[in-house]
Amino acid sequence: MTVDIRVVRAGQMYRYYLRETVVGDGRRPARTPLRAAQEQAGVPVGRWMGRGLAVLGLAPGGEVTEAQLRNRFGERGRHPDADRIEADRLAAGDSPKKAFKAGALGRRVTVTGVDFVFRPQPTIYLLWAFGDEETRRVIEAAHEYAIERVLEWIEDEVAVIRYGKDGVYRVRPPGGLVAARFRHYEARSGRPLLHDHLLLSVKGQRLENRRRLTPGSAKA
Template identity: 65%
Template sequence: MMDVRLIKRGQIYRYYLRQVVVGDYLRPVRTPLGIAQIQIGVPPGRWTGRGLADLGLRPGAIVTEDELRQLFGQGRHPHGDRLVAEALAAGKKPAVAAGAGKLGRAVEVTGMDLVFRPQPTIQLMWALGDEETRQVIETAHERAIEATLAWIEDHAATIRVGAQGRYPTRPVHGLAFARFRHYESRAGTPLLHDHVLVSLRGLRPDGKWGAVHSTTLLENVVAASSLYNELVMAEVCEALEVASEPRTVSAGRRPVMEVAGVPHELIGWMSKRGQEIDLCRQELEHEYVTAVDEDGNLKFGPVVSEEARTKLNRIAARKTRPPKPEARSLAQLRADWRAGAKEFLGEAAHLVDSLLERARAAAAAIRARVAETLDVALAALGVSAMVFVMSSNGLFHRRHLLAEARRFLALVQRGRRREPSLDETIVNAAIATHCLDITEPKTTRGLLLGYRLYTTHWARPDPTRSRRRAPE
């Protein structure tokens, strides 16, 4: 999954430099960042992204506290203080030298925090398997993150230019990301996840710095999350010779894909924190669907959309957040997790030592009955129908089709890798064959491919439908 939250000016001091960069533990006062990370047992953050060179940063370089403070806390160049000092030393006037550290005009939102975490059964194999399995899964996790970030750079990152920001353009070289690895949840259970801080500053084609449009990124979160989910499962399955299968988590909701053969009982052991969040989210969902306005009408409708559920889940996570337990090294964590899992299973404790073997045995049966080729026409029909049904008013954008195509591929591929452009091929076929463009653009933005408004050909004609908004 991929969760997201905005980073605002000044927030980097209160939350990220005190907790996120040190595994969500509370960083000791006046302890240098590198030392605190060593003491707590988390690796240092690393820079990644195609836009690093524009900021004088190197891929894979360690993220320093000063760079975080300037780029995300102040919206300045990560080496802004040094650039200003060099300009002053060169004889520039203070007012002119100050410009050397700026990245365009000041904005309130300086970045986004994307949190990537694999599916629970992958977490279990990572936490309870041998060292080789752990390394394979971490590599798969990293590859899936890199591919998702590349998709964001190519398709979701835009800078608004022109009068009133009517014309979008891509950052010419890409974006800069600071990635931090964490190993456990706040309940002390296994939770491999990465915080990826996205700088919302990008270089425009005219050579000036601009603000990356956060709304566009937020609109594409579900499509990006679906891509990560699909890719991390495929990478793990291919590398470990296992397969995936659907698992129903909640009645009435679509299943999620998990590694076949891994005992689901262990998910209950691992997901104590998740169960607390789910209970709180269910209460919030009840308040959501029963909320009424002054006239007694439902404010949000009787159905909780995927986007609304994601937001409510984030609220529930904040409301139920406990303090983290005492810091332990990854080796100690893994030893404690194995002991805890065996105690939880009791007489079935031997399953902990045979997770990979059981998963490979289950994969052999699954792959024997799964076709290696995909019927694109049938996939396009299924994706179109699902998006139409899941939409509250039968309207949708291209990004909704793309997210559904990735969910569909994860379901039918069962852990096999697919051609990188197959999701786009399915979406193009869906739009060409089953979708009706009903866009009535009133702005330049509305003319863009990503904001065309669709319904399906089999939808009942409704003269007011085109004036409604698609779900976000």
């Protein structure tokens, strides 16, 4: 298993991922909804991962929608369901400012995530590409297990939340982290290549039992 790492920033970087990564390694047709573009590209929908999902009221394995991606990675780290939260608060009589704040998760950040690209070793993905159906299923199951274990390791041993003046306090995020996983079957060249993009949010819950999340960091 090899892993490439790239920082994801709000703005142009996020828009690049939305156009050319979450729909497979090809350019997304203009004005095509996310799920339709994924179906056309022959890739599955993205799935949520991480222990931090419980804090946000999301379930592991749930589908990652375009609105959720925009809120979490494109809008400087808002709640994935910030649109619904804001609408509910407005309906309850909150001011627009208060309703918008309800969908925030701590202060806004420019770096919203880290893209971990997981690839099996060449001998493995070639066996996956040319093997029979059972072989492919076994390799994909092992591939997914490896991704899960790496994410658990990051949550338990690597991720650190900095808070307080000048980030003087550093703790492990007790609630875990949140990530969106996207499965691809081909490289940009068109050759068979099993790999996954894991967009890991850089925010995690503080030690206090609060819903608000604060910026963290994951170094691998």
